[in-house]
Amino acid sequence: MSEPGPKPVRIGLLGRGTVGAAFAELLAERAEAVEAATGRRPELAGVLTRSQGDFEQILAGSDVVVELMGGIDPAREHVTAALRAGKPVVTANKQLLAQHGDELFAIAREAGVQLRFEAAVAAVIPIVRTIQEGFGVTEIAKVFGIVNGTTNFILTEMAASGAGYADVLARAQELGYAEADPTDDVSGADAAAKMAILARLAFHTPVTLSEVSYEGIEAIQPDDLAYAKELGLSLKLLGVAERRDGGLSVRVFPCFLYSGHPLAPIEGPFNAVMVEAPAITEVTMSGPGAGGLQTASAVLGDVVSILAGDAPVHETRTELPIVADVSSSFYLHMEVADKPGVLAGVAAILAEHDVSVKSVVQRGHGEDARLVMVIHECLESRFAAALAALEQLDDLRSRPRSIRVIEEQF
Numbered sequence: 153m154s155e156p157g158p159k160p161v162r163i164g165l166l167g168r169g170t171v172g173a174a175f176a177e178l179l180a181e182r183a184e185a186v187e188a189a190t191g192r193r194p195e196l197a198g199v200l201t202r203s204q205g206d207f208e209q210i211l212a213g214s215d216v217v218v219e220l221m222g223g224i225d226p227a228r229e230h231v232t233a234a235l236r237a238g239k240p241v242v243t244a245n246k247q248l249l250a251q252h253g254d255e256l257f258a259i260a261r262e263a264g265v266q267l268r269f270e271a272a273v274a275a276v277i278p279i280v281r282t283i284q285e286g287f288g289v290t291e292i293a294k295v296f297g298i299v300n301g302t303t304n305f306i307l308t309e310m311a312a313s314g315a316g317y318a319d320v321l322a323r324a325q326e327l328g329y330a331e332a333d334p335t336d337d338v339s340g341a342d343a344a345a346k347m348a349i350l351a352r353l354a355f356h357t358p359v360t361l362s363e364v365s366y367e368g369i370e371a372i373q374p375d376d377l378a379y380a381k382e383l384g385l386s387l388k389l390l391g392v393a394e395r396r397d398g399g400l401s402v403r404v405f406p407c408f409l410y411s412g413h414p415l416a417p418i419e420g421p422f423n424a425v426m427v428e429a430p431a432i433t434e435v436t437m438s439g440p441g442a443g444g445l446q447t448a449s450a451v452l453g454d455v456v457s458i459l460a461g462d463a464p465v466h467e468t469r470t471e472l473p474i475v476a477d478v479s480s481s482f483y484l485h486m487e488v489a490d491k492p493g494v495l496a497g498v499a500a501i502l503a504e505h506d507v508s509v510k511s512v513v514q515r516g517h518g519e520d521a522r523l524v525m526v527i528h529e530c531l532e533s534r535f536a537a538a539l540a541a542l543e544q545l546d547d548l549r550s551r552p553r554s555i556r557v558i559e560e561q562f
């Protein structure tokens with residue numbers, strides 16, 4: 153008589169929406185491959201949705217819990233209960249980790265079980281694993297990238313078609329790249345949650361969502377993109393977490409990049425993340441940042457890692473202060489009366505604030521003129537003060553608009 157094989161590993165699935173349904177299918181399809189890789193065959197032990205399943209029963213019958221419900225409650229409660237019951241958890245829930253990561257990692261450590269979350273940042277791009285395992289003891293200087301596919305799709309389409317934000321957003325919604333309520337994506341809040349998670353991992357310091365400053369893309373105008381083309385720039389919504397002035401700066405903002413920058417060619421719904429450190433120079437990874445199957449594939453990868461038994465430690469080692477005022481370059485767009493002395497007035501205000509200009513495009517429009525400039529790197533507070541002074545000029549035709557620029561050439 154042959155020996156019975158190892159018992160199957162029972163997966164409790166919380167949520168069967170876009171990602172949960174794809175995960176259930178992928179699990180069935182790849183069960184043999186998971187068994188070959190880990191020695192244990194996975195099987196679905198139960199599914200919880202709003203209309204199906206009982207959490208306590210699913211928990212009791214599972215070896216691993218996969219949380220794909222989204223939102224804070226009851227996901228937080230269920231993940232806590234699973235960890236306390238000694239069950240490893242995989243989640244794709246960026247909001248939960250960005251707001252309650254410290255608490256959940258502490259519970260996981262106390263219980264001695266794994267909490268994995270590769271899919272919470274940039275879906276299928278293995279950035280979490282790369283930072284915590286590949287670069288686990290590397291002194292990382294900066295992690296940055298395009299971590300929201302919806303906004304990258306909108307900006308790519310606006311640049312290509314010349315259409316306005318509202319029209320392109322409607323098209324993104326039709327194509328399924330933007331949700332019916334796109335606020336979280338277009339305001340930068342979604343990217344901010346992902347940057348809080350990446351910053352915590354890369355710098356081993358506690359960072360929560362409330363410490364990440366963010367701006368979205370709602371105010372971008374088609375002519376900003378048209379002028380940018382002339383200046384050889386492309387616009388991205390960037391998330392940046394970097395060591396600055398003895399602390400840490402974590403921000404999300406729309407930003408122009410010069411062509412040649414590794415993130416400049418990332419278009420449509422794709423994401424890309426770069427890691428910089430003296431010991432590694434720089435590494436860039438790109439791929440789809442969302443999608444049911446793609447996200448489910450990252451979730452299954454986490455299940456395999458749990459079964460393989462390697463456990464990253466989520467202890468923070470430092471308490472880096474958050475640095476609010478950092479230096480940036482800026483694009484500045486002004487519409488002014490086309491008459492003598494106006495340009496000199498603008499130049500005088502910039503000089504008073506010690507803000508210097510790298511390049512200017514000036515166009516006449518009847519009685520008016522448009523000035524589009526790229527400003528050299530300066531403290532953001534200094535640029536904000538110059539902008540406030542420019543807003544007081546008599547000959548302005550509309551409020552000046554500004555967008556950050558990364559000047560670094562590659």
Ligand SMILES: NC(=O)c1ccc[n+]([C@@H]2O[C@H](COP(=O)([O-])OP(=O)(O)OC[C@H]3O[C@@H](n4cnc5c(N)ncnc54)[C@H](OP(=O)(O)O)[C@@H]3O)[C@@H](O)[C@H]2O)c1
Pocket residue numbers: 166167168169170171172200201202203204220221222223225226244245246271272275441442443444447
């Ligand atoms: N979609 C993506 O491309 C993507 C990419 C990366 C990460 N994620 C993350 O993956 C997670 C799931 O996203 P999704 O797009 O699959 O969401 P979704 O389509 O809205 O599905 C959510 C699932 O959770 C269930 N659920 C929600 N609240 C519940 C509650 N209170 N009690 C019981 N069940 C509940 C829903 O039940 P019903 O079916 O009964 O409504 C549904 O089955 C989120 O954390 C999201 O941020 C998604």
